[in-house]
Each structure stands twice: as C-alpha cells, then as structure tokens.
Amino acid sequence: MSEAPHRVVIVGSGFGGLFAARRLGRAGAAVELTVVDRTNHHLFQPLLYQMATGILAEGDIAPPIRDVLRRQRNARVLLGEVVDIDARSRRVDVELLGERSELPYDSLILAAGSRQSYFGHDEFERHAPGLKTIDDALELRGRIFGAFEMAERELDPRARRRWLTFVVVGAGATGVEMAGQIAELAHRALRGNFRAIDPASARVVLLDAAPTALAAFPASLRHKAIAVLERHGVEVHLGTSVTDVDAEGVSTDAEEPGLARIEAATKVWAAGVEASALGAILARDTGAELDRAGRVRVNADCTIPGHPEVFVVGDLMSLDGLPGVAEVAMQSGVHAAATIQRRLSGDARARPFRYRDLGTMASVARFRAIAAIGPLRASGLFGWLLWLLVHLAFLTGFKNRFAVLANWAIAFVGRGRPQRAITLRQAFARHMADDR
Numbered sequence: 385m386s387e388a389p390h391r392v393v394i395v396g397s398g399f400g401g402l403f404a405a406r407r408l409g410r411a412g413a414a415v416e417l418t419v420v421d422r423t424n425h426h427l428f429q430p431l432l433y434q435m436a437t438g439i440l441a442e443g444d445i446a447p448p449i450r451d452v453l454r455r456q457r458n459a460r461v462l463l464g465e466v467v468d469i470d471a472r473s474r475r476v477d478v479e480l481l482g483e484r485s486e487l488p489y490d491s492l493i494l495a496a497g498s499r500q501s502y503f504g505h506d507e508f509e510r511h512a513p514g515l516k517t518i519d520d521a522l523e524l525r526g527r528i529f530g531a532f533e534m535a536e537r538e539l540d541p542r543a544r545r546r547w548l549t550f551v552v553v554g555a556g557a558t559g560v561e562m563a564g565q566i567a568e569l570a571h572r573a574l575r576g577n578f579r580a581i582d583p584a585s586a587r588v589v590l591l592d593a594a595p596t597a598l599a600a601f602p603a604s605l606r607h608k609a610i611a612v613l614e615r616h617g618v619e620v621h622l623g624t625s626v627t628d629v630d631a632e633g634v635s636t637d638a639e640e641p642g643l644a645r646i647e648a649a650t651k652v653w654a655a656g657v658e659a660s661a662l663g664a665i666l667a668r669d670t671g672a673e674l675d676r677a678g679r680v681r682v683n684a685d686c687t688i689p690g691h692p693e694v695f696v697v698g699d700l701m702s703l704d705g706l707p708g709v710a711e712v713a714m715q716s717g718v719h720a721a722a723t724i725q726r727r728l729s730g731d732a733r734a735r736p737f738r739y740r741d742l743g744t745m746a747s748v749a750r751f752r753a754i755a756a757i758g759p760l761r762a763s764g765l766f767g768w769l770l771w772l773l774v775h776l777a778f779l780t781g782f783k784n785r786f787a788v789l790a791n792w793a794i795a796f797v798g799r800g801r802p803q804r805a806i807t808l809r810q811a812f813a814r815h816m817a818d819d820r
Contacts, residue, residue, distance in 0.1 A: 400698030526810030
C-alpha cells in the first residue's frame with residue numbers, strides 16, 4: 385500500500401509562491417500541492433508602472449496561475465483569502481465571498497508578499513493610490529489619462545494647471561520609473577493628441593523624505609538617474625516629507641511656497657511597503673516575532689521557531705536584512721520547496737538559506753536605465769538593454785514575452801501607448817466605493 389502524498393499548501397502566487405510550486409512539481413505524486421491566492425493570476429509586479437502609463441495590458445504581466453501550472457499534475461489552485469492559521473492542527477482557513485473552508489497541510493509555505501505602507505496615514509490612500517496590484521495600476525491609468533482629458537475641457541487656468549500636475553511620492557525604483565514614464569507620456573507619447581492644451585506643459589514632481597534617491601544603487605548610478613529625470617522635465621525634491629494628501633494636492637514640510645503646497649489632481653504613492661496582514665495572523669497563532677514592517681522573523685532555513693513545517697518566504701520574511709525584491713522571493717521559495725523535497729527523501733538536516741545577489745536595475749526613461757550587477761555598473765542605453773533582457777527573461781510564458789516585446793516596440797521605438805483605454809469607474813472607483 386502506497387503512502388499518502390505529502391500535503392503542501394502555498395499561500396500566494398507571486399514570485400516566491402510560483403517558484404516554490406514549480407520546484408515541487410519535481411516531487412510528482414509524492415506531493416499534493418495546493419496554491420491559494422486572493423487573485424487568480426501571477427503578477428509580474430516590477431512592470432506595473434508600465435501598465436499604469438498605458439504601455440502594457442494586464443494580461444501581459446499577469447497570466448492566470450491555473451494556466452501557468454496547468455501541466456503540473458500534482459498542483460491545484462484555490463481562489464480565496466487565508467483568514468486564519470492553526471499551526472497546532474496544521475490547517476488554514478480560506479474565505480471567499482463569505483464562504484469559509486478548512487485546508488489541511490503537512491507543510492505550509494507562506495508567500496503572501498507585501499502591501500503599500502502609508503506610515504500611519506492610511507487616509508492618504510484615497511487620494512494617492514499605491515502600485516501593488518492590478519486594481520491599483522488600472523485606477524492610476526484612469527487617473528493619469530483622465531487628468532489630461534479633464535485639462536482639455538477646463539477653462540480656468542489654475543484648475544487646468546492642477547489637472548496637469550502629477551506628484552509621485554517615493555524616490556525608490558518604483559517612484560523613479562513612474563515619474564519617468566509620466567514625463568515621457570507628457571512630452572512624447574501624447575504630442576499632437578490635444579487641441580486646447582499642450583501635454584508637454586505638465587508638471588511632474590518626485591518627492592522623498594530621504595536625502596537620496598534610489599538608495600539601493602551606487603552613488604554614481606543614482607546621480608546619473610536623477611540627471612536623466614531632470615532632463616526629461618521631472619522636478620526631484622529630496623529631503624522633503626509629505627505631511628498631508630487631499631483631493632486638491634499635497635502638503636510638505638518644505639519652506640518654499642511652491643513646494644510647501646503642490647496643487648495636483650493626480651498623486652501616486654510609492655514611498656514604502658509593509659508585510660501582508662498574514663504575518664500578524666501567523667504571529668498571533670504561533671508566537672512568531674514580527675519586525676517593524678510586520679515581516680515574520682524566521683530561522684536561517686526560512687522556518688519559524690517551533691514549527692519546522694511552516695516556511696515564510698519573500699517579502700513576508702525577515703532574515704538577515706534581505707531586501708523585499710523579486711530575487712529574494714524566488715530564491716527563498718525554491719529553498720523552502722527543496723527543503724521539503726529533501727525531508728521526503730529522508731534528509732532532515734536544516735540547511736540555511738543562502739541568497740545570491742544577482743544585482744539591481746531600474747528603467748529611468750526610454751532607452752535609459754541603470755544596473756548594478758556585482759562589480760558591473762551600467763547606465764544609459766547599455767543599462768536599458770540589460771534591463772530589457774532581464775525583465776523579458778523573468779516574464780512567465782512565451783505568449784507574455786511576445787506581447788510585452790510588441791508593446792515595447794510601439795511605445796519605445798514608436799511613440800504610441802497601446803493601452804490607453806480608460807473608464808470613469810477605473811478613474812474614480814476608490815471615491816465611489818468610499819462614498820457609498
């Protein structure tokens with residue numbers, strides 16, 4: 385009589401969850417795998433800003449997770465949100481549309497990722513959406529393109545100026561990439577599309593409380609990136625904290641009148657992240673410790689103390705100060721899956737997770753990017769080509785790579801934005817939901 389398969393539950397279908405699931409596909413019938421997520425897709429989050437600025441469609445960067453794992457016969461996908469964890473009974477509770485079910489496991493991999501952090505000012509979210517989900521990107525697309533539409537019909541010069549002012553809060557990679565693409569949109573892609581306004585007159589402001597932008601990069605590359613942004617018309621203000629965000633604009637702690645209060649219809653929040661709420665659920669059940677960002681402190685092998693069957697990977701994991709980037713998620717997910725496989729083969733030794741830093745890169749503008757890969761420092765066109773190749777390589781599926789490459793050709797070689805369709809529901813959905 386054959387043994388029952390080892391039941392593995394993976395919570396989250398991002399980079400950590402997907403790479404863990406694929407690695408466990410090698411275990412075949414020895415593992416019964418269930419992937420649980422609140423959405424039905426694997427999101428390539430590093431390119432969300434291109435979706436928000438009309439370059440890519442949601443399907444280009446978010447293939448259905450069922451389709452991605454369709455050939456993996458030992459895997460099934462379950463749509464729902466994990467609302468409780470019982471580590472003693474080894475089960476998770478999954479809820480969807482008010483219906484709750486229990487899902488037992490022998491090994492659990494938590495790869496729920498992170499969410500936008502407003503540093504205690506969650507009220508800012510209504511007027512300054514983050515950029516963590518497809519809903520965020522679609523809403524921002526509606527707000528950005530909708531702002532140009534509203535400016536076209538506005539007769540009052542002051543109101544028109546507010547519609548044509550865009551503020552991005554946070555000068556990390558996401559904020560820099562978003563600010564650069566809004567500037568490209570205004571100065572290049574929308575040229576000749578309007579009659580009453582000149583899109584190139586738009587004001588794009590990038591703010592950060594930190595004294596430097598792109599802190600993860602070497603100083604030489606940071607300076608080059610900021611120089612490119614400024615040549616494209618982006619105002620970069622560092623050491624400037626946002627004190628308030630409302631429907632009309634942004635207030636800061638700056639003393640300059642034009643910076644202390646910025647009248648802007650469109651605000652984007654890219655200033656910080658915090659761990660998924662699942663970390664707090666796990667801590668409540670198991671006593672696991674959380675760091676200041678809500679991430680779970682794990683053992684060297686990515687398990688939590690007292691529960692070697694529970695792994696925490698990716699952005700939800702706090703280990704050795706590792707950053708919340710895709711490569712950490714991928715490698716820690718593979719490590720957790722490999723540990724489970726070794727245990728099934730009789731090897732119970734705990735092996736520490738060793739992260740291999742493969743570098744950092746950011747696209748600043750068309751044909752301009754920066755990259756730090758080991759001792760290599762690249763910028764300009766060469767950096768952009770490296771950025772392009774790496775992002776294409778990590779996209780899931782040939783169809784997605786082909787679609788992205790085609791849209792990039794339209795946007796970068798040409799000057800169009802193939803994904804400019806917007807709706808009022810996208811542009812104002814957050815307000816409509818809050819006003820009900």
